[in-house]
Amino acid sequence: MINQNLNELDQFFPRAATRQLGMVISGSLSKGVEVKLFPEAPVESIAVGRYIVIEGLQLQFFGMITDVTLDNTNPQFEKTPPDVSDPFLREVYASSSTFGRLHVSPMLVLDDKNEEPRPVKTVPSHFSLVRLATEEDVNLVFGQEDETHFHIGEPLDMEDVRVHLDLTRMVERSVGVFGKSGTGKSFLTRLLLAGVIQRHAAVALIFDMHNDYGWEIQSEGHYKVKGLKQLFPQQVAIFTIDEESSLRRRVRPDFVVKLNWTEIQPEDLETLRTTLDLSDNMIGTAYTLRRSWGDKWIRKLLTAEKYELDELVENSSINRSSLDALSRRLERLERFEFLQENWAGDSAKKIIEYIDKGTSVVLEFGRYGNSLEAYILVANYLTRRIHQMYVERVERALGDAAHEPRQLMIVIEEAHKFLDPQVARQTIFGIIARELRKYNVTLLVVDQRPSGIDEEVMSQIGTRVTALLDNERDLNAVFMGVSGANALREVLARLDTKQQALIMGHAVPMPVVIQTRLYDSDFYAAMGFQEPEELRGTRNDRVTMMRGAVEEGID
Amino acid sequence: MSTNFPIGWVLRASTVGFAVGCRLLQPNTPHFGDLVKVALQPDEIDIFGLIYDVQVKDDPAVRQLILAGEMEPEAIMDQRENRLVPIEISVLVVGYQQNGFMIQGLPPQPPLSLNIIMVSDEADLRTFTENLDYLRLILNARQIPVDELLVANIRRATFAHPPEQQYAFLLKVGRELARLLNHDLVRLEGILRRIKPVVSR
Numbered sequence: 193m194i195n196q197n198l199n200e201l202d203q204f205f206p207r208a209a210t211r212q213l214g215m216v217i218s219g220s221l222s223k224g225v226e227v228k229l230f231p232e233a234p235v236e237s238i239a240v241g242r243y244i245v246i247e248g249l250q251l252q253f254f255g256m257i258t259d260v261t262l263d264n265t266n267p268q269f270e271k272t273p274p275d276v277s278d279p280f281l282r283e284v285y286a287s288s289s290t291f292g293r294l295h296v297s298p299m300l301v302l303d304d305k306n307e308e309p310r311p312v313k314t315v316p317s318h319f320s321l322v323r324l325a326t327e328e329d330v331n332l333v334f335g336q337e338d339e340t341h342f343h344i345g346e347p348l349d350m351e352d353v354r355v356h357l358d359l360t361r362m363v364e365r366s367v368g369v370f371g372k373s374g375t376g377k378s379f380l381t382r383l384l385l386a387g388v389i390q391r392h393a394a395v396a397l398i399f400d401m402h403n404d405y406g407w408e409i410q411s412e413g414h415y416k417v418k419g420l421k422q423l424f425p426q427q428v429a430i431f432t433i434d435e436e437s438s439l440r441r442r443v444r445p446d447f448v449v450k451l452n453w454t455e456i457q458p459e460d461l462e463t464l465r466t467t468l469d470l471s472d473n474m475i476g477t478a479y480t481l482r483r484s485w486g487d488k489w490i491r492k493l494l495t496a497e498k499y500e501l502d503e504l505v506e507n508s509s510i511n512r513s514s515l516d517a518l519s520r521r522l523e524r525l526e527r528f529e530f531l532q533e534n535w536a537g538d539s540a541k542k543i544i545e546y547i548d549k550g551t552s553v554v555l556e557f558g559r560y561g562n563s564l565e566a567y568i569l570v571a572n573y574l575t576r577r578i579h580q581m582y583v584e585r586v587e588r589a590l591g592d593a594a595h596e597p598r599q600l601m602i603v604i605e606e607a608h609k610f611l612d613p614q615v616a617r618q619t620i621f622g623i624i625a626r627e628l629r630k631y632n633v634t635l636l637v638v639d640q641r642p643s644g645i646d647e648e649v650m651s652q653i654g655t656r657v658t659a660l661l662d663n664e665r666d667l668n669a670v671f672m673g674v675s676g677a678n679a680l681r682e683v684l685a686r687l688d689t690k691q692q693a694l695i696m697g698h699a700v701p702m703p704v705v706i707q708t709r710l711y712d713s714d715f716y717a718a719m720g721f722q723e724p725e726e727l728r729g730t731r732n733d734r735v736t737m738m739r740g741a742v743e744e745g746i747d
Numbered sequence: 748m749s750t751n752f753p754i755g756w757v758l759r760a761s762t763v764g765f766a767v768g769c770r771l772l773q774p775n776t777p778h779f780g781d782l783v784k785v786a787l788q789p790d791e792i793d794i795f796g797l798i799y800d801v802q803v804k805d806d807p808a809v810r811q812l813i814l815a816g817e818m819e820p821e822a823i824m825d826q827r828e829n830r831l832v833p834i835e836i837s838v839l840v841v842g843y844q845q846n847g848f849m850i851q852g853l854p855p856q857p858p859l860s861l862n863i864i865m866v867s868d869e870a871d872l873r874t875f876t877e878n879l880d881y882l883r884l885i886l887n888a889r890q891i892p893v894d895e896l897l898v899a900n901i902r903r904a905t906f907a908h909p910p911e912q913q914y915a916f917l918l919k920v921g922r923e924l925a926r927l928l929n930h931d932l933v934r935l936e937g938i939l940r941r942i943k944p945v946v947s948r
């Protein structure tokens with residue numbers, strides 16, 4: 193009977209070279225299925241994160257190994273292990289009384305009639321056979337590279353299979369790139385952005401804190417990698433708020449961003465609440481000041497004589513100590529050279545002009561990258577303005593897609609500073625994350641401490657790309673609202689410290705652990721980049737140099 | 748021992764086992780643990796069993812000789828070759844073959860008195876041990892030295908296989924025993940130790 197079933201299976205699913213690993217012995221949809229390993233399948237050769245196919249009676253299930261355990265047929269084996277000094281006895285026990293067990297999370301169903309893999313809604317029946325997924329199986333799941341599908345890496349242990357992200361789906365909702373410091377977040381983000389830009393999936397506005405995206409980026413191995421402007425000179429513009437720094441790095445910025453003091457509004461201070469240590473009273477004071485003094489309120493506050501302030505306190509509800517405290521806090525902004533009194537331009541408009549042409553903008557912070565206040569202030573102000581324009585235009589378009597502005601993806605780093613639960617509700621970034629794609633603007637947040645991000649915002653992050661994280665709370669945050677999260681945690685906690693990531697959500701059919709695609713000259717070439725003539729000869733040397741350095745870095 | 752040859756005739760029988768009477772013991776056979784076969788003629792059923800006991804019973808002549816105390820070698824020889832009571836061999840039924848199918852279980856009918864018992868040859872032994880369900884019949888038997896029988900029979904069966912297949916055969920037997928004796932690991936280990944190959948792979 194069983195033999196007959198096996199034969200039928202062989203007919204329907206030719207086994208090619210893959211070996212059966214074991215069979216399903218129990219499980220549930222919510223917790224995953226248990227697989228008993230056959231004696232011929234050595235436990236030690238099976239790694240968490242590998243893909244498997246379960247041949248059910250009618251359906252084929254595609255899943256991932258999330259745990260490996262040892263089990264036995266009699267608990268007595270644990271208390272008084274048998275004498276295994278004799279190889280024969282050892283082999284008998286090892287192949288009968290004791291066995292390996294896999295915990296598998298079924299993720300997709302592949303059935304013959306339906307080309308597209310579907311999410312699982314049931315479990316395979318008892319004794320269904322389990323085998324490692326072949327390249328064809330995995331390719332079927334992650335699709336082929338095409339207009340919208342972008343190659344982001346390879347599944348672990350499957351060098352010849354490519355994982356593709358659906359970029360169109362990715363930019364429809366906010367994206368998060370998480371991981372500890374040095375795990376490759378900036379490299380991953382650059383890969384994602386390169387895909388988005390090359391395939392015209394969206395236009396990006398990148399608040400580039402550490403000059404990671406525009407031009408020649410210093411990597412850890414002391415070699416330089418190319419920025420987005422170098423790869424896509426026609427589609428990317430570099431803006432800067434620190435022209436000196438840009439020029440020093442031999443970047444020719446397309447525009448130097450400046451802000452007029454009058455442009456900064458109390459709303460912008462809301463986001464700075466934690467960073468500048470502002471109390472409710474101080475923010476209240478700021479609103480009052482603007483009401484009495486108009487747009488010039490900050491400058492006026494910072495330059496006011498004592499008697500002017502006395503007068504103000506007397507004639508309003510403002511509390512003197514809040515006023516002084518606010519003034520002291522705002523003094524810190526005075527050292528920002530990009531804040532000017534006579535600046536008549538409009539940086540936000542300039543950015544929109546580029547975006548409208550389909551040009552992505554990298555805004556370099558130069559030396560201000562070390563000042564969180566500057567970063568938050570500028571990002572918040574510009575985003576607030578741009579979002580406002582987007583809302584107006586989308587509403588004017590009255591649902592006519594042709595008149596709507598282009599899909600925009602705004603990239604911020606240290607995202608928890610913008611999106612922590614205290615400020616996420618009021619600030620523009622919280623609003624964008626929550627309103628979804630209604631106004632064609634989404635976020636790409638890069639962060640090493642996802643637990644600091646407001647839960648509601650986190651739940652709106654459609655695609656999560658996560659490199660190694662080890663803090664318990666960060667892990668919880670990343671998996672919030674993901675079914676089968678516990679199983680995936682095991683996988684995530686075991687990633688290499690670099691260049692590996694777990695991708696889950698909107699842009700992939702199922703969670704997948706990847707070896708991140710190398711950001712190297714092959715990648716540049718794939719993006720259409722041509723080496724200048726005089727460099728070609730040395731290209732191979734540099735490739736090997738880069739690869740060598742990358743490997744050294746993995747510890 | 749390469750062909751079937753007769754060793755005696757059925758004395759008494761039941762479905763689960765039977766007794767065989769024979770005139771004398773050959774030097775090499777029958778042995779404890781040997782697979783034997785009875786052919787039931789009209790139905791074309793072959794019943795298979797394992798020898799688990801051989802009894803040499805006394806008779807008046809033996810008693811007299813012992814009491815007389817003087818034992819001429821000729822008298823001893825004569826007594827052994829011309830017995831008054833047959834030597835009795837006890838057999839545990841472990842399977843039967845009908846219409847070419849080997850079934851490891853109890854036959855529909857026992858053999859009849861005076862059916863001829865043959866010792867199976869190596870080919871028969873190999874065919875029979877392709878399936879190991881009979882191990883359970885041995886383990887479940889009452890009032891016989893089960894473990895001894897098991898070990899003796901497995902040894903025989905192993906040597907019926909060509910040397911390069913012996914280890915694999917033993918491993919298969921070992922796994923089946925591990926399954927059947929999962930509740931009694933001490934006993935399992937005792938048996939495994941005794942059947943383990945002298946030189947493993």
Ligand SMILES: Nc1ncnc2c1ncn2[C@@H]1O[C@H](COP(=O)(O)OP(=O)(O)OP(=O)(O)O)[C@@H](O)[C@H]1O
Pocket residue numbers: 371372373374375376377378379380410411412413640690691708709710711712742745
């Ligand atoms: N896809 C990749 N291709 C080549 N090198 C990579 C890749 N991913 C990571 N690396 C290597 O790992 C190093 C660290 O990566 P990266 O700077 O992106 O980390 P990070 O998470 O952004 O760190 P931080 O939190 O400090 O900003 C890089 O300098 C580079 O050497």
Ligand SMILES: [Mg+2]
Pocket residue numbers: 377378379404
């Ligand atoms: Mg970084």
